[in-house]
Amino acid sequence: IEKEMGRLERLNLIGEMAAGIAHEIRNPMTTVRGFLQYAKHSRTVLSPTHLDLMVAELDRANSIITEFLSLAKNKNADKKLHSLGSVVESLLPLIQAEAILSGKTVVTDIETVPEFEFDEKEIRQLILNLSMNGLEAMQAGECLKIRVYEETDAIVLAVEDEGSGIAPEIMDKLGTPFFTTKDSGTGLGLAVCYSIAVRHNAAIDIKTGNWGTIIYVRFKLNAADAVSIKQGRYDQEDCSR
Numbered sequence: 001i002e003k004e005m006g007r008l009e010r011l012n013l014i015g016e017m018a019a020g021i022a023h024e025i026r027n028p029m030t031t032v033r034g035f036l037q038y039a040k041h042s043r044t045v046l047s048p049t050h051l052d053l054m055v056a057e058l059d060r061a062n063s064i065i066t067e068f069l070s071l072a073k074n075k076n077a078d079k080k081l082h083s084l085g086s087v088v089e090s091l092l093p094l095i096q097a098e099a100i101l102s103g104k105t106v107v108t109d110i111e112t113v114p115e116f117e118f119d120e121k122e123i124r125q126l127i128l129n130l131s132m133n134g135l136e137a138m139q140a141g142e143c144l145k146i147r148v149y150e151e152t153d154a155i156v157l158a159v160e161d162e163g164s165g166i167a168p169e170i171m172d173k174l175g176t177p178f179f180t181t182k183d184s185g186t187g188l189g190l191a192v193c194y195s196i197a198v199r200h201n202a203a204i205d206i207k208t209g210n211w212g213t214i215i216y217v218r219f220k221l222n223a224a225d226a227v228s229i230k231q232g233r234y235d236q237e238d239c240s241r
């Protein structure tokens with residue numbers, strides 16, 4: 001329970017993260033400014049490598065702002081009846097295009113499940129964030145699987161990768177804004193997922209091991225099963241699926 005409270009507090013903190021954001025955006029700005037100053041003083045033309053680095057830094061600042069905004073705004077999700085399977089299907093070409101770039105594959109296993117009310121934009125974002133994390137954890141030749149199925153009390157979205165798995169010591173930090181183990185990561189993907197899940201009465205469970213990772217998002221059908229912040233039951237599993 002202590003752990004669950006911690007996550008709640010972290011989610012609430014999101015509103016007060018101006019300082020974190022400022023820091024994260026100042027870094028890329030400092031880099032870009034440095035290069036420009038150098039070019040000006042030395043009267044040299046910046047090399048393509050430098051220009052690429054500047055573009056990459058600005059892109060990173062831009063994604064931090066975009067992802068942070070989707071954390072902060074949209075408190076009142078625009079919920080309507082939708083088919084979760086159709087949303088996954090509609091995103092598949094996009095996810096596949098991303099996967100192909102690095103020699104990975106994506107498959108889906110979508111059962112016919114009842115429609116339920118959700119904010120389509122937010123759920124698209126959730127699926128994309130989890131899929132991108134899965135792809136980023138995998139090597140060429142490995143396969144990402146997105147499943148939709150029904151349990152007695154929930155509709156489940158499962159994103160399964162064959163990647164590196166998540167180290168036990170960082171499990172606690174997942175979903176903390178700006179926590180990332182990647183050079184060009186924003187560390188906001190999972191934080192956004194957790195806040196979307198809370199707004200949809202969905203619980204996120206993570207199973208991981210040296211075989212890869214499965215992220216389950218369980219949309220509770222019965223309001224009485226309120227998830228509130230019952231987030232983050234983590235299982236470390238060494239066995240195969």
Ligand code: ADP
Nearest residue numbers: 133134137165180181182185186187188189190
């Ligand atoms: P980012 O992807 O920008 O690093 P996220 O919030 O999406 O930020 O993820 C935070 C961290 O959680 C990642 O840096 C990575 O270490 C870990 N992670 C998330 N999903 C996975 C996954 N499917 N496999 C392995 N590690 C993961």
Ligand code: MG
Nearest residue numbers: 132133189190
């Ligand atoms: Mg991510």
